[in-house]
Structure formats: structure tokens, C-alpha cells
Amino acid sequence: MIMKHTIICLITAVVILGWFLPLWAENVPESQPNASFGIAGSFSYYNAWERKKGEDHSRYDFTPGFGGGFVFEKMFNNYLGIHYGLWVNRFNLEMKIKTSLKSLSIDPMAFFYTKITSSGWAVSFPICLITSLNASFFSFNILAGIKYTHIVETQMKINNPIMSYKRHIDVLPYFNQPQFGFNLGIVLKFRIARFVDIFAGGIGDLYVTELIKSGNGMFLLFDLTATAGVMFRTNIFPMRNQ
Numbered sequence: 001m002i003m004k005h006t007i008i009c010l011i012t013a014v015v016i017l018g019w020f021l022p023l024w025a026e027n028v029p030e031s032q033p034n035a036s037f038g039i040a041g042s043f044s045y046y047n048a049w050e051r052k053k054g055e056d057h058s059r060y061d062f063t064p065g066f067g068g069g070f071v072f073e074k075m076f077n078n079y080l081g082i083h084y085g086l087w088v089n090r091f092n093l094e095m096k097i098k099t100s101l102k103s104l105s106i107d108p109m110a111f112f113y114t115k116i117t118s119s120g121w122a123v124s125f126p127i128c129l130i131t132s133l134n135a136s137f138f139s140f141n142i143l144a145g146i147k148y149t150h151i152v153e154t155q156m157k158i159n160n161p162i163m164s165y166k167r168h169i170d171v172l173p174y175f176n177q178p179q180f181g182f183n184l185g186i187v188l189k190f191r192i193a194r195f196v197d198i199f200a201g202g203i204g205d206l207y208v209t210e211l212i213k214s215g216n217g218m219f220l221l222f223d224l225t226a227t228a229g230v231m232f233r234t235n236i237f238p239m240r241n242q
Contacts, residue, residue, distance in 0.1 A: 034075040036197065040229025042067040046091050048211055052218035058097040060219070063117075065091040071229065073130065081130040083143055086123070091223075093118040118171065120154030126183060137191040147205055149179040174213055179221060181207030187227070200228040 044067065048060040069087030076082075095116045128145030156171040185203030192198055206222045 034081075034233070036073040036231040036233045038071050038197075038229050038231030040069060040071050040085075040199075040227050042069075042087070042089070042225050042227045044089070044091070044223045044225040046093055046221070046223045048093060048095070048219040048221050049206075050218070051220050058095060061094045061096070062224075063092040063094040065089060065223070067124075067225075069124075071231065073231065075130070075132070078134060079132055081132065083126070083128040083130050083145070085126055087126070089122050089124055089149075091120060091122055093221075115159045117157045117159075118154055119157075120151060120172070122149050122151045122179075124149040128183065139189045141187040141189060141201070143183070143185045143187060143201075143203065145183055147181045147183050147207075149181070149207070151175050151177045151179065176209050176211060176213055179207045179209045179211075181205050181209070181221075185225075189231075195233045197231045197233065198229070199231060200226075202226050 044065045045062040046065050047062050050058070050060070067087050067089035069085050071083065071085040073083050074081055095118070097114050097116060124147060126145060126147040128143040131142040131144075133140045151172065154170070154172045154175055156169045158169070183203050183205045185201055187199050187201030187203075189197050189199040203225050204222070205225065207220055209220075211219045211221050
């Protein structure tokens with residue numbers, strides 16, 4: 001008799017659970033993907049800020065470059081997250097320098113600018129804090145953080161109107177290869193599928209490491225970069241339900 005009542009109670013409990021579990025599952029919020037990875041490309045303009053003037057008259061002009069890399073994001077909630085990546089960049093710098101006039105001597109080089117073009121490759125690791133404003137399928141992100149860049153190859157071409165030749169020189173030993181800086185930018189992100197986003201934005205970088213190891217002046221590298229790419233959202237690091 002007791003066994004009969006026990007079986008009836010168990011069957012009743014199973015039926016009740018089978019009835020309420022689907023209703024409970026519908027009311028539990030689904031964990032949203034909050035970790036993303038993707039690929040991106042960039043187009044940049046590089047320049048150098050003359051933080052301290054030297055003896056010669058010199059100036060840098062904006063020179064284009066390009067790059068590509070992998071990007072990663074982890075959101076802590078709907079408003080804050082972290083962005084980091086691994087980039088390979090082709091950079092170019094164009095400098096015009098002219099020797100200062102001396103009162104007791106006349107140097108022909110003082111009448112012409114010498115054009116120096118530096119080109120090379122660098123690897124960058126940005127880490128940024130994300131502040132996100134979301135609306136349906138669209139989000140507006142503000143990025144601010146730090147960036148480490150390591151220059152791995154650089155060549156310089158010298159051209160002067162009174163020279164009868166052009167020289168290509170390996171100047172990597174004269175550059176400070178590790179460069180540390182700060183960045184700030186905005187990124188617009190659009191959801192095109194449940195787990196797929198496309199994005200585009202602009203970021204500015206200013207490095208605080210002196211570009212040239214030795215010299216009379218002090219130049220700091222900076223760039224303005226446009227980026228675009230695609231990201232795939234995952235639940236590899238799911239957030240707790242709020």
C-alpha cells in the first residue's frame with residue numbers, strides 16, 4: 001500500500017515538473033554572447049610631433065600606411081568592456097630637413113630641403129576600455145587605452161635636388177623599436193546576424209617614446225587610423241544573468 005502511494009506521488013511530481021519546467025525556461029533570460037573575436041583592416045596617416053626643436057629646420061608630413069590584424073572583445077556588462085588585438089602595420093614617414101644658415105659660412109645644403117622617407121613594418125598590441133551605448137542592432141563605442149608597438153623593419157630613402165643619386169639605408173638601429181603610447185577613438189558596430197557584427201571607426205594614437213635614439217630634436221610618433229572589420233560573438237565567457 002505504501003509502495004502504491006509512493007509510485008503515485010512520484011508520477012504526480014513528474015507530471016507537475018513536466019508542466020512547469022517549459023514555463024520556467026521561457027521566463028529565464030537567455031545568456032547573451034559577450035565575448036567576440038574577428039579580423040579587421042586599417043588605413044592610417046602617420047606623422048611625427050616635434051616635441052623639441054633641433055638645430056636644423058625640419059618638418060614631417062602626413063604619409064599613408066595600412067595594416068591588418070585580429071581583434072578581441074570581452075564585455076563585463078552592457079556598457080563596459082575591454083578591447084585588445086594583434087596588428088601588423090606598414091608605416092611610412094616623410095621628413096623634410098634643411099641645414100640652418102651660418103653667419104660665417106655658406107652651405108649649399110642650406111638652400112634645399114632634403115627629403116627623407118622612412119618605410120617599415122611594425123607589430124602593435126592595443127588594449128582599450130570600451131564604453132558602449134546600445135540601441136537595438138546598433139552600438140556606439142568609445143575606446144580609450146594604451147598601445148605597444150614594436151618596429152621590426154625600417155628603411156630610409158634620401159633625396160636632395162643637388163644630389164645625383166638616391167640612397168636606401170637600413171635605419172632600424174637608429175629607431176627606438178619599442179614604442180609606448182595612448183589611443184582614443186570611436187567605433188560604430190552593427191549587428192547583421194545573431195552572432196555576427198560589422199564595425200567601422202576611427203582611432204588616434206600618440207606615442208610617448210622618442211622616435212629617434214639620438215639627435216638634436218625630439219620627435220614623437222602619432223597616427224590617425226580608420227578601421228573596419230567583422231566580429232563573431234560567442235558565449236565562451238558567459239556573463240551571469242543580472
